[in-house]
Amino acid sequence: MPNLSRRNLLRGAIGGGVLGAVGLATVPQMVHAANGLPLTVVNNTGTYSSDQIFVHVVGTHLSTGKMGHIKADGNFAEIASSDNGSDGYASYGIRLSEMKTLPLATLSGRVYISMGQQLKFRVVGTGSGIGLQYPAGWVSSDPSYGILHDFMEFTNNDSGMYCNTTMVDMFGLPMYVTLKGATTQSIAQYEDGARSKIFAAMSKQSGFEKLVMDDLRIMAPGHGLEQGLFSSSYFDGNVNARWSQYSSATMNLTANNQKYTGKIEGSNFVFRQNGTVKATFAKPSTSDVLFCNGALAAPNDGVGGPIAAVLAAGLNRGVLLKTTQPVTDPSQYYAGERVNHYSRIIHENTKDGKAYGFAFDDVCEQASYIQDNAPTSVTLTLQAF
Template sequence: MISRRKLLGGIAASAAAAGTGLAFAGSRASGAESAAPRAAGSTMPLTIVNKTGQFANSSIWVYIVGNEGGRQVRVTPDGKLAPIALSDNGSDGVTDYAIPLSGSGDTKLTLPRMSGRIYVALGSKLKFKAVADGAGNAALQYPAGWVSGDPNFQIMHDCAEFTFNSSGMFCNTTMVDMFSVPLAIRLTGAKDQTTGTLKDGGRARIFSDLAGVDAFKRLIIGDNLRVIAPGHGMGAGLFAQDYFASYIDQVWDVYGSKDLKVTTNAGTFTGRVSGGKFSFTGPASVSFDKPSTKDVLFCDGALAAPNDGTTGPVAAILGAGFNRTTLHNSAAQPTSKPGAFYGEQVTNHYAKALHAATVDGKAYGFAFDDVADFASYIQDTDPKAITLTLTPF
């Protein structure tokens, strides 16, 4: 299994060493990316389409940044890979890696093999600073829209994530950290797939839905500039540190007296809470300490999911069950009926609002939103072209 965390994690590791705001979270908990029947091409056409209805092409810039072969790179306007260099910082202390959109119509670019993000900035350019990471290598400080002191905090921006390699293209529209610009990806090749498209009025609906939930309304930044994920809201003092505590207690109490069955690709695990731990037997023996609200929202800490085929998949399914608040009343996980998700008063209303606003019901609202295939993720082992559309506001 090639997980999203593994494919994109190298960039995050470099960024973390550099003290950046980049946070690639989540993984493919099921449905592994299979080997390609033949090697994908070394480049792919990338089309950027502006359908915002509010911003002209001249007010939108694209940045393609990430890593390739262990080094941090960016894509130039002519489709070439260029290493990040400290000397790229200008007199203002930041780089200018912006790729402007065409004067009119769609923008045609070339995407080389790499893993990374396609950022879009609306109204103003983003400020990426080249810095030395912990190993002395050049790296980028990425935008952190949930940090009020970040130089890009007042700039409208968003991104999609991808890995393009010899096995194909693996991509998603991510809201794991925040949501601001509605984006849709179309990937053509062996299949013709689209994900991320919002319903008409979907952007406004997301802000409206969250404004109506007291615990989540403070996550809205500015005049609907963006909404940040509740995990980041905790760090900014905008979200309760113990929000999920009552639900976590409920789950712990329920499974202190009955079993939970968790089915993964490795087989079915049977778990029960005893001695403060949720312990499972089956294909392997795995156990989990009682998580905190932070652990649930980031699917980390007590719910950390290594790429080991046993602990990782169980942790991912538990993380999804906590966020979707299905764990307490469904003793067979994962659940796959979206009508049963987010039904409790204490639930991840951020993820709920995102899913409710998308055409296909899929979104990346938390790190393991791909459990049971509910993430805005698509892949193709024989890709021919990719289109990123900034959809109507």
Template sequence: MVKRRSFLLGLAGATIPAAGIFTSRAFAGSAAGSGLPLTVVNNSGNYANTSVRLYIVGTDLATGKQCYVKPDGTLTPVSLGDNGSDGYTDYAIPLAASGDTRLTLPRMSGRIYVALGDKLRFKAVADGAGRPALQYPAGWVSSDPNYRVLHDFSEFTFNSGGMYCNTTAVDQFSVPLSLRLTGAADQSTGTIRPGGRDAVFSAVAAAPGFDKLVVGNKLRVIAPGHGLDAGLFSPSYYDAYVNQVWDTYRGTDLTVTVNSGTFTGRVSGDALTFNGPRPVSFSRPSTRDVLFCDGALAAPNDGTTGPVAAVLGAGFNRSVLAAQHNQPVTDARAFYTADTTNHYAKAVHSATVDGKAYGFAFDDVAGFASYIQDTAPTGLTLTLTPW
């Protein structure tokens, strides 16, 4: 199973927003070409092609170096000398004057950013090991130079095993983007229903305690975890629900089934401890731990603790963990029905035509993420959909 892990392999020490990217395993016998045709379609209805800029940035899988893609498809290492007189790089790829824009995506792991109306400001810096790296836009930080720029991004890993990609709202929701991946199959994800963008802003603004997550006049909505760090969201929001879960499983078994087997847990003292293929244990998580699926709910890529942590993180965000003693829950009708729930994730799921979105880091649990993959890809289309 492909899981969402730490953002962009090999970026330790760089100043990068806390987000995620797929780290994918190669599938034996598959062979993706050295470059994948990428088509960018501007159906936003609000901005002409001349007002849209594209940025493809990430990690060169062959060297581990941070890189960017030039308009001709060349994968180029980041250099500290790329910063201009204003202190920032200019890696923008302009769209075609009219119609669709056709590019070539090299093998790499990274993000495709779109910026509408203004350029994004990426800064080349030295990471903790002295290697060139990039400071990425952080639309949830008011002091970030890109805070007032309308932008969004999708994520991908394209390697010898194929293409693995997603649209994401783990950090923010702003520009509706959809992905179409062709190859062994023809798949799409991320499409926002008509009126869906406005509906997200309205739903988040109306949810108690979530209203401050709306930035500007529908510029973006930031995820509640980032809102918590910015002082815009309560750090105790989930505390009562976490206590309810802990109280429930002091006297009742919690069963979690993952690929490696079935785990049965109970709370003893202040820890939720499971027996199964191997013992795993979790301390009581904070609200921040729940929203970021981290801290007490950190999910190492170990096949046991990690998968169970992912299921618990999903159960907390979807508010199904206290009432449903067998996890993961696979019926979406049960999600987000409690008063204390991730109303942000609920809103972005409600806005998509297929109900799938990445509203938090482990939204892929039980298959509800806006994620697609293909072991024999022939093309990727990124569409700015209408709003």
């Protein structure tokens, strides 16, 4: 089973937090998950009692392709339009005080944690298909915007458990995952007091300060750009400098265990192997760099995708000027001024230095991602803040 990074962990299963995948409308069915992988959520917040914390497990059932949620009794229930209450929203939260462990069926989905009240999901669509709209904490008009929350992502299938905590969209709560199975692994545990330190550092970082949404969350800069709160030209000077540099210099790049040489030809970054063109990239915009998309989109082709990931990681980390890529030494990351300081600050506040600060943060294994092919349990620990 290949490593399922965040880039393909939920491919085809979740629509990035706004509109979930659409499945055919059917009579809702229950899938018993009692023998699923046990999920435990530990409350170490010191701020909220377990009676004030809600757990929502949503996603796509891998054996049916239908979206749904796990109920408190351990059953997976397919979504239905009738899930929307009188206020127009579906309530899928389970009070943590009423939950010991929750069995995860074979799902690709998310575990949302909210403080004080349940998140507001919405079943949308008519006719031949319905889908599930997720909270989008970076959108001020979202019905869950005012609720303190965060989430982890996972795919639990017959080959194992693949999961991560993610800051690609936002940072709200300090939490980390422990996965037990063939080994016991924990990833991206935050330092003591990390949340307040991250908020303070971001508030002082020029160009990033508007991404701090009161004491609720910090919006990732890509979403900040969408909302008019972050410069749409932030990376342009750096990108132009690299395009100029590699008009004469040659980049030696290794991706997916293959070696390539890259150089600017015309206006494109062209990568060759033994003289044969393997991938070509137009000059990316700041949005492309932050979202790792557009000109830096990564198709699941084993060639262009891995090369795009290295380029995007190098630009976010400020190390693409190095002619040998990728740069594997994390001590060299984020040294310049025009780097992804959002990602830098979060990485600096985890004990192992791991975090998912942008979508290609798994390059050189810097992401808050773990997997186990013989899992026995997964624990999400909510840390003090």
